[in-house]
Amino acid sequence: MSSPQAVFDTLYAAYGPQHWWPATTDYEIIAGAVLTQNTAWRNVERALANLRARDLLAPAAVMAVSEAELADALRPAGYYNVKAGRLRNLTAALIEDGGVSGWRQWSTASLRRRLLGVRGVGAETADCILLYVLDRPVFVVDAYTRRILARLNLARGDESYDVLAHWFLQGLPAQPDVYNEYHALLVRLGSGACRPRPRCPVCPLADLCPTGRCHGGGVVVAERQ
Ligand code: SF4
Structure with missing residues (x-):
């Protein structure tokens, strides 16, 4: 089973820093x-x-x-x-x-x-x-997060917000910059490869993902911008 850190490391290696939040004020x-x-x-x-x-x-x-x-x-x-x-x-x-x-x-x-x-x-x-x-150590859970965790078989996807946030928090250092980057990477994945109809052959998590193996994943071609 994948850990929060392993998922983060794989996404970061593939996509790099996302420079969030995209705003000036x-x-x-x-x-x-x-x-x-x-x-x-x-x-x-x-x-x-x-x-x-x-x-x-x-x-x-x-x-x-x-x-x-x-x-x-x-x-x-x-x-x-x-x-x-x-x-x-x-x-x-x-x-x-x-x-x-x-x-x-x-x-x-x-x-x-x-x-x-x-x-x-x-x-x-x-x-x-x-x-x-405010740079506080909280983890943001959104619809992309739920979908990705469910497909990775790390959650059912219908758990409460706080349960899903806890899965990340218990497995990562309490560093806002890590949580910042992690959420941004999940948004990148959820709006790119892991869409409602997943594009597993181009997903960096394919080797970690049981759903991906069923959808032709395993050949990792990172989608760099
Ligand atoms: S391998 Fe497919 S289902 Fe699994 S996280 Fe990637 S895109 Fe989503």
């Missing part, structure tokens, strides 16, 4: 963490570009604009009315807590509880913010 990461739910990243990028073009990629601006106008800017990300409400809720909490510098004063456990208490914020969004904005 903390607030852009926060907005992206809300928008990325249930949609492809290219759609998030289009919504973020709309926010940028309308000077809405800042907390005060998001709170000042009407929710209808905010939702219109978020349209490419899907569920745009829901996501507009969630982004406003999270932004209100951010402002109330004194911004990112205020959040830096919180312990990881306290801030995670705080974020999960914001209406519409789930574990994946909270952990993206903790890891990619």
Whole structure:
């Protein structure tokens, strides 16, 4: 059975550093963490570009604009009315807590509880913010992570978020930079080789993967960018 470290080492050797999170400001990461739910990243990028073009990629601006106008800017990300409400809720909490510098004063456990208490914020969004904005040692689990672990026969795929996160945390050094890189590598794999219809012959994990061996894997041709 593969270990978290073995999966990481194999992916990193094949793909190299991913330089995440793809954003230039903390607030852009926060907005992206809300928008990325249930949609492809290219759609998030289009919504973020709309926010940028309308000077809405800042907390005060998001709170000042009407929710209808905010939702219109978020349209490419899907569920745009829901996501507009969630982004406003999270932004209100951010402002109330004194911004990112205020959040830096919180312990990881306290801030995670705080974020999960914001209406519409789930574990994946909270952990993206903790890891990619605040450099805290949490592991981000998303739909790609579930699919990949299930195909590797390391999980059923329907376990709770915290159970899947624990599988990674117990097998890795408690280093945010490792968790940062690992999640990015899983996104690369899940959006590349390990799609809903897997492309196992070009997957770096093929030799570790029982599903891959059934789908013509074992010939490892890394997909370098
Ligand atoms: S070998 Fe196939 S099923 Fe296994 S992780 Fe790679 S792409 Fe997914």
